[in-house]
Every structure is written in C-alpha cells, then in structure tokens.
Amino acid sequence: MNPRVRLRPEVLRRLHADAERRRIRQSQESPIRPEVSPIYPSSVYTFDDLDAIQAYYEHGHTSDAYVYRRNGHPNERPVEAYIAALEGAEAAVLCSSGMAAIAQTCFALLHPGDHVIATKHLYGGTYAFFEQTLCTWGVDISYVDLNDTLSLRKALRPETRMVYAETIANPLLQVCALPDVAAFARRHSLQLVVDNTFATPLLARPLEHGATLSLHSLTKFLNGHSDVIGGAVTGDRDTVEKVRKFSVMFGGTLSPFDAWLTERGLQTFALRFSKQCETAHFLANVLANQAAVRTVYYPGREDDPSHALANHVFHGGYGAMVSFDLHGGYEAANALVRNLSTIRLAPSLGGLHTTLSHPALTSHRAYSQNEREGLGITDGLLRLSVGCEEYEQLESELTQAFEPLNAVIKQQQAH
Ligand SMILES: Cc1ncc(COP(=O)(O)O)c(C=O)c1O
Incomplete structure (x- = not known):
C-alpha cells in the first residue's frame, strides 16, 4: 500500500x-x-556568577542557558x-x-x-x-x-x-x-x-x-x-x-x-500515521459490512456526512480513528469486546497497537445520558484506534469476533 x-x-x-x-x-x-x-533530569542549573543569572533572565526562553526545570x-x-x-x-x-x-x-x-x-x-x-x-x-x-x-x-x-x-x-x-x-x-x-x-x-x-x-x-x-x-x-x-x-x-x-x-x-510519526490511516480506511469498510453494525463513522467513506469536507480540508488521508454503533447497544458492545483477543479495550488512542474504547463509559462520561444521546454517543458506540499491525490480521480478528453478533441480527431479521 x-x-x-x-x-x-x-x-x-x-x-x-x-x-x-x-x-x-x-x-x-x-x-x-x-x-x-x-x-537532562536536573531540576536546577548552575551559574558561574550573578551576572550570568542576570543575563539568563534578560533573555528568558530564547537564551541557551537554563535555570530551573519548570522554566524549561x-x-x-x-x-x-x-x-x-x-x-x-x-x-x-x-x-x-x-x-x-x-x-x-x-x-x-x-x-x-x-x-x-x-x-x-x-x-x-x-x-x-x-x-x-x-x-x-x-x-x-x-x-x-x-x-x-x-x-x-x-x-x-x-x-x-x-x-x-x-x-x-x-x-x-x-x-x-x-x-x-x-x-x-x-x-x-x-x-x-x-x-x-x-x-x-x-x-x-x-x-x-x-x-x-x-x-x-x-x-x-x-x-x-x-x-x-x-x-x-x-x-x-x-x-x-x-x-x-x-x-x-x-x-x-x-x-x-x-x-x-x-x-x-x-521520528516515526509520519511512517506510523500514514500506515494507520490506510489501515483505518480499509477497516472502516470491513466494519460497514457487518450485519451487527448500525452505523460506521469514518470521514474517508463516501457515505459519511463529513466526506466532502474531509476532501476539502485534509491532505490526502482521513485519519486513523473509526467509530461504529452496534445494533444491540451496551450488551452487543460488551460481547464484541469479549470476543476480541489482541484488540484490547483501552480508553486512549493513537498507540502502536489497535485498541477499542467505549466513549459513553470513559472519554464522554462527563456528559449526562441525555446529552450523550442528543450528540449520538450511544451505549452501543465503540471507537477504534487503528495501530500499526498488518491489516489482514486485524480484519481476520474483527470478522471472527463479529460472527456471533451478526448471527443474532440475521436471526432477528429472519423472524
Ligand atoms: C481530542 C482530545 N484532546 C485532548 C485530550 C486530552 O489529552 P491528555 O489525556 O493528554 O490530557 C484527549 C484525551 O483523550 C483527546 O481525545
């Protein structure tokens, strides 16, 4: 790629x-x-005389000297x-x-x-x-x-x-x-x-x-x-x-x-991020094909409301985060998390490894349930931070984890 x-x-x-x-x-x-x-772990720096300290304060952050770690x-x-x-x-x-x-x-x-x-x-x-x-x-x-x-x-x-x-x-x-x-x-x-x-x-x-x-x-x-x-x-x-x-x-x-x-x-940011963006785009499409997924949020997908804007504002990629909302709410989200092995539940993002988070329980718990619902942050919403693993490995893990959830949805649709 x-x-x-x-x-x-x-x-x-x-x-x-x-x-x-x-x-x-x-x-x-x-x-x-x-x-x-x-x-340089030193909390304080030394000076030869008072004139040197005076010179430091005159030049502040632009000087080559340091005085105290909190200052720089x-x-x-x-x-x-x-x-x-x-x-x-x-x-x-x-x-x-x-x-x-x-x-x-x-x-x-x-x-x-x-x-x-x-x-x-x-x-x-x-x-x-x-x-x-x-x-x-x-x-x-x-x-x-x-x-x-x-x-x-x-x-x-x-x-x-x-x-x-x-x-x-x-x-x-x-x-x-x-x-x-x-x-x-x-x-x-x-x-x-x-x-x-x-x-x-x-x-x-x-x-x-x-x-x-x-x-x-x-x-x-x-x-x-x-x-x-x-x-x-x-x-x-x-x-x-x-x-x-x-x-x-x-x-x-x-x-x-x-x-x-x-x-x-x-030093590896550009390398990592460009790979993460490519893989995220690929996985957004994988997620959109799962029966258990109600909505995929990814600005790189043509059906995403932000797609046109992303093409206008971004330089070539669409980011390494993919969010998705599951039919079956909290229970379905919990089941998916339990079915995964290397993709761990970790309430942060942007690391080398692909992780999942549940915004309603973690990053967005300061909002009331009503506020969250108004914003579209449901209990079935999961946020995927795509890492640097090979995309085939991630695709295989996700599709296997989705199998039982998809089966339930297909059964419900058949009745
Ligand atoms: C968009 C965004 N801004 C700021 C922060 C806060 O960063 P930190 O956890 O480093 O204080 C976060 C943390 O998740 C975030 O997602």
Missing part, C-alpha cells in the same frame, strides 16, 4: 538541519557523541521545534498533558466575563473543564455546531473572544469546516483555538486556515507509543509565549524524560 499522507519537504529539510546542528554542537562540546540525545530544559527544545515545523507554526510550547495544553491556553487567552463559542462535539475532558472549571472562573461557553453558520452567528455576543474547535471531533469524527470557521473568527476578531489531536498535522494544519493556535494531546499519535502523557500548543511566537508563561506558573510543563520519549516517538 502506498502511503497517502507524507511530511512536506520543508518540514523534512528543517528536521535534518536541526539534527545536524545538534550533532555539530555535541561534537564541539564533548568527545562523547551519542546518536540519540541524552536526557534542553530536552524540550528539539521537540518544540519539530512540532512547530509539522504545524507550520512560528513556535510551540510543550505541556504536561493535552488537558494542561487546553487549560493553560484558556487561562492565558481569556479573562473573567469573556464568552467562548465551542463546538458541541467536544472531547469529554474538555467539556468537563469548560463546565466545571472555566465557567466558575467567570467565562461563559455556548456549544454549537460550528459548521452551521447560522448557529455561529446566533451565538456571537459582544463579549465573545474565542472559538474553540476540534479538527476531527471525538468520538463521532465530524470534520470541522476550518476555512469557514476561521473566516468567521477573523471577521469578528475572535481567537480560533483548534484541538488537532485526531487529525494531526499530516492531515490538517489549522494555522494555515487562519487559526490562532493549534494544540495537541501528545499522548496520542504524535508520541504514539502509549508511554507519555503530554501536550503541545503551536502558533505565533507572542501567543505561544503567553501560554508558556501560564505553563511555567502552573507547573504544567513536560518532564525531560517525557520530552525525550516524545522526541523518540516523533
């Missing part, structure tokens, strides 16, 4: 230049020249440069989780009394943060279908400051009309913040459409090995520095070891 999503040549050039610069510096500084960067450390620099290059951003800041990236962005850009227009198709953790924390801080939030221009216009208030979107919504994978939403934000001088975790910069770069910031849970595809909890915020230097200030103040920065693991993970 030919990969359909690739790194842009300018990103590749930038990554090679960064690696070369690091190699040259290392060879000048030390006779030890490891191929892989060392980890050598392991974060290459990762920030890498992610900024992927997103086509001027700058990036790493955070201790995707949620830290979201929360610190909101605290940095909003003030009590402000209003946010957020997509109604939100990751449950973000919804919980908005409803349980951000609103107690005096920020009001309206949830709308961002692709519906009329709803957007109706939600607008004099105190609206931000539009908050997800490029591909969790868990039903609706694609955001980024060019239109960005045009609306620009017209009304609003900041547009986009959670680009599901799409990744290989599919979409929100900043190119006019978003103010594009943010990530690094926990997912960018690190991709299910061994880091991390986040990143990318955008213009001034806005990113505002977020960094909050990050340093709140202590929501990424540890050296997690940054180092992420640097490792990023």
Whole structure:
C-alpha cells in the first residue's frame, strides 16, 4: 500500500538541519557523541556568577542557558521545534498533558466575563473543564455546531473572544469546516483555538486556515507509543509565549524524560500515521459490512456526512480513528469486546497497537445520558484506534469476533 499522507519537504529539510546542528554542537562540546540525545533530569542549573543569572533572565526562553526545570530544559527544545515545523507554526510550547495544553491556553487567552463559542462535539475532558472549571472562573461557553453558520452567528455576543474547535471531533469524527470557521473568527476578531489531536498535522494544519493556535494531546499519535502523557500548543511566537508563561506558573510543563520519549516517538510519526490511516480506511469498510453494525463513522467513506469536507480540508488521508454503533447497544458492545483477543479495550488512542474504547463509559462520561444521546454517543458506540499491525490480521480478528453478533441480527431479521 502506498502511503497517502507524507511530511512536506520543508518540514523534512528543517528536521535534518536541526539534527545536524545538534550533532555539530555535541561534537564541539564533548568527545562523547551519542546518536540519540541524552536526557537532562536536573531540576536546577548552575551559574558561574550573578551576572550570568542576570543575563539568563534578560533573555528568558530564547537564551541557551537554563535555570530551573519548570522554566524549561534542553530536552524540550528539539521537540518544540519539530512540532512547530509539522504545524507550520512560528513556535510551540510543550505541556504536561493535552488537558494542561487546553487549560493553560484558556487561562492565558481569556479573562473573567469573556464568552467562548465551542463546538458541541467536544472531547469529554474538555467539556468537563469548560463546565466545571472555566465557567466558575467567570467565562461563559455556548456549544454549537460550528459548521452551521447560522448557529455561529446566533451565538456571537459582544463579549465573545474565542472559538474553540476540534479538527476531527471525538468520538463521532465530524470534520470541522476550518476555512469557514476561521473566516468567521477573523471577521469578528475572535481567537480560533483548534484541538488537532485526531487529525494531526499530516492531515490538517489549522494555522494555515487562519487559526490562532493549534494544540495537541501528545499522548496520542504524535508520541504514539502509549508511554507519555503530554501536550503541545503551536502558533505565533507572542501567543505561544503567553501560554508558556501560564505553563511555567502552573507547573504544567513536560518532564525531560517525557520530552525525550516524545522526541523518540516523533521520528516515526509520519511512517506510523500514514500506515494507520490506510489501515483505518480499509477497516472502516470491513466494519460497514457487518450485519451487527448500525452505523460506521469514518470521514474517508463516501457515505459519511463529513466526506466532502474531509476532501476539502485534509491532505490526502482521513485519519486513523473509526467509530461504529452496534445494533444491540451496551450488551452487543460488551460481547464484541469479549470476543476480541489482541484488540484490547483501552480508553486512549493513537498507540502502536489497535485498541477499542467505549466513549459513553470513559472519554464522554462527563456528559449526562441525555446529552450523550442528543450528540449520538450511544451505549452501543465503540471507537477504534487503528495501530500499526498488518491489516489482514486485524480484519481476520474483527470478522471472527463479529460472527456471533451478526448471527443474532440475521436471526432477528429472519423472524
Ligand atoms: C481530542 C482530545 N484532546 C485532548 C485530550 C486530552 O489529552 P491528555 O489525556 O493528554 O490530557 C484527549 C484525551 O483523550 C483527546 O481525545
């Protein structure tokens, strides 16, 4: 299978230049020249005299020196440069989780009394943060279908400051009309913040459409090995520095070891993600052929409501997540999970291995049952995060696991 999503040549050039610069510096500084960067776990750095400390504070994050790990450390620099290059951003800041990236962005850009227009198709953790924390801080939030221009216009208030979107919504994978939403934000001088975790910069770069910031849970595809909890915020230097200030103040920065693991993970990101997208497309069609499946959600399928938009907004692929709703609700979902062997129930996504999650019980449990039903997040909905296994193996495991469920449906249809 030919990969359909690739790194842009300018990103590749930038990554090679960064690696070369690091190699040259290392060879000048030390006779030890490891191929892989060392980890700097130090919580504090030393200075020769008071003038050196003074110089550090004058240059801040742009200086080559470090003072205290919460303010920055050598392991974060290459990762920030890498992610900024992927997103086509001027700058990036790493955070201790995707949620830290979201929360610190909101605290940095909003003030009590402000209003946010957020997509109604939100990751449950973000919804919980908005409803349980951000609103107690005096920020009001309206949830709308961002692709519906009329709803957007109706939600607008004099105190609206931000539009908050997800490029591909969790868990039903609706694609955001980024060019239109960005045009609306620009017209009304609003900041547009986009959670680009599901799409990744290989599919979409929100900043190119006019978003103010594009943010990530690094926990997912960018690190991709299910061994880091991390986040990143990318955008213009001034806005990113505002977020960094909050990050340093709140202590929501990424540890050296997690940054180092992420640097490792990023090196195979394009390879992994392009294979994952190909396999996901294939499996979406396999799932659509199962009698027990009521609906498949995958923007790559022609019958998906987001397909045309995905062709317009994405660069070549459709993502590595597939959601599907089962006839038979919770019981059927539980039976399918029990019938699977290597595809494990794991409430996260973006790792090397294919996993399943049940959004109603996990990522979207902050919504009430009524709210979930209104959004289409049923008890029979499962979300597949497609990994790097061979697609024949996954097809065979899924079709075997579906056999008993399909038999029940066929029996019911016969009566
Ligand atoms: C779309 C999306 N954004 C943000 C997050 C939060 O990321 P983290 O778990 O790294 O805090 C998640 C977590 O599942 C997510 O799915």
